[in-house]
Amino acid sequence: MHLRQLRVEGLRCIEAAEIEAHRRLNLLVGPNGAGKTSILEAIHCLSTGRSFRAGQHEHLIRRGSECLRVTARVCSGGVDHRLGFERDRGGWRARLDAEDVSTLGDLASFLGVLCFEPESHALIAGPAEGRRRLVDLALFHVEPTYLSVWRRYQRALRQRNAALRAKERVAICSAWDGVLSDSGEQLAALRRGWCERLAPQFARALGVFLPDMACADALRWRAGWDQTTTLEEVLAASGERDRELGYTVAGPHRGDLRIQIGAGLGRYELSRGQQKLVALALTLATAAAMTDVLGWSPVLLLDDLPSELDPQRLRASLSFLRDLGAQLWLTSTELPESVNEFADFGWHQLVLADGRVQSRHCV
Secondary structure, X not given: OEEEEEEEEEEOOEEEEEEEOOOOEEEEEOOOOOOHHHHHHHHHHHHHOOOOOOOOHHHHEOOOOOEEEEEEEEEEOXXXXXXXXXXXXXXXXXXXXXXXXXXXXXXXXXOOEEXXXXXXXXXXXXXXXXXXXXXXXXXXXXXXXXXXXXXXXXXXXXXHHXXXXXXXXXXXXXXXXXXXXXXXXXXXXXHHHHXXXXXXXXXXXXXXXXXXXXXXXXXXXXXXXXXXXXXXXXXXXXXXXXXXXXXXXXXXXXXXXXXXXXXXXXXXXXXXXXXXXXXXXXXXXXXXXXXXXXXXXXXXEEOOHHHHOOHHHHHHHHHHHHHHOOOEEEEEOOOOHHXXXXXXXXXXXXXXXXXXXXXXXXX
């Protein structure tokens, strides 16, 4: 899976930019504020409908522009597809091969994206939502049954929570317990199975960045309830409390990825720099595990990676990425020497300034 062409219009500082992409490495170079990260945001929007950066959707639209628009030619499964995404202040529209799509999942199926950026330490130190999202993103691509199970669970959860908020009778609230527990048990099992597959890849990637902390049992999935009993029994026992609170306390929506680094260190005991390295290891491990299952890797967006790593770790990470075979989009204020890891494949270097691609070099 990789992009062949990319066109971006009206996104942050970018008025219009068109890029012929390299299959392996695309290096975006330029000073701060040149628009490098905005190119990565455009790719992320094309896959997920949103930026990886915090903030409202409206802030993505260039001042003076009515909308932002991203179009691309993407090779997925050996077949080229044309993807398009547009957002204005009223909502979004998307097209796949000249046909309108109703869900952003239709785009994500043809363009899987993983991102590492300067705030990625939140993947380790932040709330469970970010870790669940990473696990669910991988499952969306590797497990055909995942999406229907997830939708079934979310639908039942919304209905049960609505009944709880309305202070309906316990019997009415409990009417959703069967569907919720059945789909919830399936969803937790899928997440747990993925984490078991991910664990050895995470240990390998962690050995690249924090070899003294790597261990084989670093990842475990916490289902979101006490698994000494079934979810149905937990929901029945907590029905009255849930009704008082107005929401469902236990279930996969409270699941989390347990990360235990060597020497028994938990994620909160790591320094900010160590958290970033663990987040990078987890992101690259996810890409490697997806590649093992699917035979192709998601596109990797690496924002300002050279400033996050010392030269030795940067060289090691690019070596890891070279062997992975993924298409990389890497931003930097200057050309890092470590890109010579890709000498056998070559790369495209694009120099940006003031939201424009000033020059393009094929190396």
